[in-house]
Amino acid sequence: MTARDLILPSFFGDALALGPHWIYDAAEIQRHYPHGIHRYDLPRSSYHPGKRAGDFTHYGDQALLLLKSVARAGTSWNADTWREEWAAWWRSAPLSYRDGATSHTLEHLDQGSVEPSDSSDLGGASRLAPLFLLADQLDAEALVQLARAQTLVTHGDPQVVDAAEFLTRAALLISNGASFEEAFDEAGSQPYEALPAAEWIAAAREAAAGDLTAEAKKLGIACDIDGALPVALALAFRYENDPVAGLEQNALLGGDSASRGLALGLLLGARKGVIAFPDEWSTGLVAHEAIDQALAVTP
Numbered sequence: 001m002t003a004r005d006l007i008l009p010s011f012f013g014d015a016l017a018l019g020p021h022w023i024y025d026a027a028e029i030q031r032h033y034p035h036g037i038h039r040y041d042l043p044r045s046s047y048h049p050g051k052r053a054g055d056f057t058h059y060g061d062q063a064l065l066l067l068k069s070v071a072r073a074g075t076s077w078n079a080d081t082w083r084e085e086w087a088a089w090w091r092s093a094p095l096s097y098r099d100g101a102t103s104h105t106l107e108h109l110d111q112g113s114v115e116p117s118d119s120s121d122l123g124g125a126s127r128l129a130p131l132f133l134l135a136d137q138l139d140a141e142a143l144v145q146l147a148r149a150q151t152l153v154t155h156g157d158p159q160v161v162d163a164a165e166f167l168t169r170a171a172l173l174i175s176n177g178a179s180f181e182e183a184f185d186e187a188g189s190q191p192y193e194a195l196p197a198a199e200w201i202a203a204a205r206e207a208a209a210g211d212l213t214a215e216a217k218k219l220g221i222a223c224d225i226d227g228a229l230p231v232a233l234a235l236a237f238r239y240e241n242d243p244v245a246g247l248e249q250n251a252l253l254g255g256d257s258a259s260r261g262l263a264l265g266l267l268l269g270a271r272k273g274v275i276a277f278p279d280e281w282s283t284g285l286v287a288h289e290a291i292d293q294a295l296a297v298t299p
Contacts, residue, residue: 014063
């Protein structure tokens with residue numbers, strides 16, 4: 001697998017979720033998408049005004065910013081520079097939604113502090129796919145530390161920081177041929193400070209074996225990591241061999257489908273590669289030229 005195979009599907013997951021993002025009413029999603037979600041759509045909620053079909057949510061926007069940052073810096077990339085770039089971008093990004101993590105982190109920076117928000121949203125970890133641009137230059141432990149560092153710029157919750165490590169380890173294992181079962185169990189066996197990995201993996205496995213839509217709602221389809229990560233893992237288990245359907249079903253679940261989509265796309269891309277997804281999902285991204293330019297860089 002190449003960096004493109006992991007990074008592009010992560011972007012697909014965010015862009016595909018833009019239409020129903022943060023809609024929690026299943027009937028409303030059904031009205032908008034009676035035949036499912038198979039292509040990019042403009043936002044159907046009020047949270048992303050001005051966005052077009054093929055655009056990203058605020059999570060994907062930050063992932064794109066991270067990709068450009070990593071492409072410029074290569075192995076000299078560091079969280080301090082990323083923080084400066086992130087803050088400068090937000091102060092000139094009127095079309096991107098400012099969630100609590102963003103607003104609180106910017107407030108801290110304005111006060112002269114680099115303290116991140118205390119947000120427990122999965123979004124801080126799930127935007128990490130662009131760091132895989134460095135996977136051929138760094139060993140696994142170095143990449144893990146970068147994943148944790150990029151998350152800590154905005155999200156101080158220890159479960160979110162641990163989740164970044166988990167997703168990085170799992171994606172590396174999957175890209176080297178491990179099944180999701182093998183990769184999640186091995187990645188989950190690390191001595192995390194706060195992440196109840198074994199518990200959440202078990203919950204995801206159980207959800208994947210049942211009525212996934214109902215089970216996902218029980219676990220929680222909002223932003224908070226204690227629901228969002230198990231649901232993303234459940235979708236991965238269910239759709240390990242059908243990545244297109246996996247991202248489509250994630251979008252249809254609603255709620256914070258975009259943060260889940262970034263994480264799920266990373267994992268499905270690591271398993272099947274970008275070739276498994278429709279060509280129009282690549283060309284249909286509004287930012288596809290910027291992404292291609294960044295991916296063409298050899299750090």
